[in-house]
Amino acid sequence: MSARNRTILVWVLLVLGTVVVLVGSLTLWVKRQALDTDSWVNTSSELLENDDVRGALSIYIVDELYANLDPQETLEDQLPENLQGLAGPIAGALRQPAVEGVDRFLQRPRVQDLWERANRAAHEALLRVLNDETRAESISTAGGVVTLDLRTLLVNIGEELGFGEQLESRLPETAGQITILRSDQLEAAQTGVKAIKVLSWVIIFVALVLFAVAVYLARKRRETLRNVGAALLLVGILLLVIRRVVGNYIVDALSSGESVRDAIGSTWLIGTDLLAEVAWATIIYGLVLLIGTVLAGPWGYFRRMRAWLAPNFRDRPEFGWAVLAGLYLLLILWGPVPALRNWLGVIVLGALIALGFEAFRRVVLGEAEGGETGRLEPPPAPAA
DSSP: OOHHHHHHHHHHHHHHHHHHHHHHHHHHHHHHHHSOHHHHHHHHHHHHHSHHHHHHHHHHHHHHHHHHSOHHHHHHHHSOGGGGGGHHHHHHHTHHHHHHHHHHHHTSHHHHHHHHHHHHHHHHHHHHHHTTSOOOTTEEOGGGEEEEEOHHHHHHHHHHTTOOSOHHHHSOTTTTEEEEEEHHHHHHHHHHHHHHHHHHHHHHHHHHHHHHHHHHHOSSHHHHHHHHHHHHHHHHHHHHHHHHHHHHHHHHHHOOSHHHHHHHHHHHHHHTHHHHHHHHHHHHHHHHHHHHHHHTSSOHHHHHHHHHHHHHHHHOHHHHHHHHHHHHHHHHHHOOSGGGGSHHHHHHHHHHHHHHHHHHHHHHHHHHHTTSSOOSSOOOOOOO
16 A cells, blocks of 8 residues: 555545544433433432423423312302402412422422432333333323323322322313323334434444544544644534534524523533533543643653653652553542543543553653663763
């Protein structure tokens, strides 16, 4: 293969690897966010703790109760006959206090714990449907749609607000029913879940193979490895840009008022926290590669630094590894990025740093033995 064709092939592999990493990162985020029950529950709990989201949810719940029940009739039953004409105005005046009451109700630890347990049960049930394992009690496909039943929560809140007793029988069947998937979309969703489970890790492996082959074929491997680091850095930045741009589009497309806009924006940011974690992890991996290739570069300052390190790397290699391990342990304890707060990120980044350090150590010793950056032995003493 000619040098020109080899160079073209290396760049094609680098570009393909970059695209595959970008797609794989998005796939991994979908898997961790939508198909992992713990992540789903954590996200739902954060949503309920957010003021904007909880406020919008409170308005929705009160609207559901007012739309499906007749608060004016309830008040008429409770007021004296001569005051029953005030039931309508009073019902209207109580709407905003009812929203505030629901907001306070949703802030109670007991309710938040109930919300967390309900979300866990619902998500596990939904996964059973998507995996085509069984039908769950809280998920049904009646009427041509897959629905999540929040009727019990609606009844509890209605009783708390004083909408009367026996709300279970008074509410229509559609109250508290949230459509998740239509039945004609269920098969496609099940296929998508299977694909995501397989591709989330296979794609990342393919990207690593593409990058490894590019480095192997390159004549200037250090520069190619530097380009791999730059590609990972670029992918991380693109993921953060995608998160921001898509979030702005969704907020503009779905919001109809300032309060709703804030709630949608908060929901998107909370729901894409894991995407930000993937982005920052990719940026960190890219920076590690870039720093390693720069330290092994031809610039005079780094050549002098390598010459100074050569005797230590030769005579006391365990000292260098101990310093590296200590610094990495401090980095893990600090945890400045999400990648350092889960075991997989710690292992991957640790392995990457260890491989880079060993490669750097060999470069330093090779240069020193070849007399390029200095001598390993001290100069002889002058003759007496």
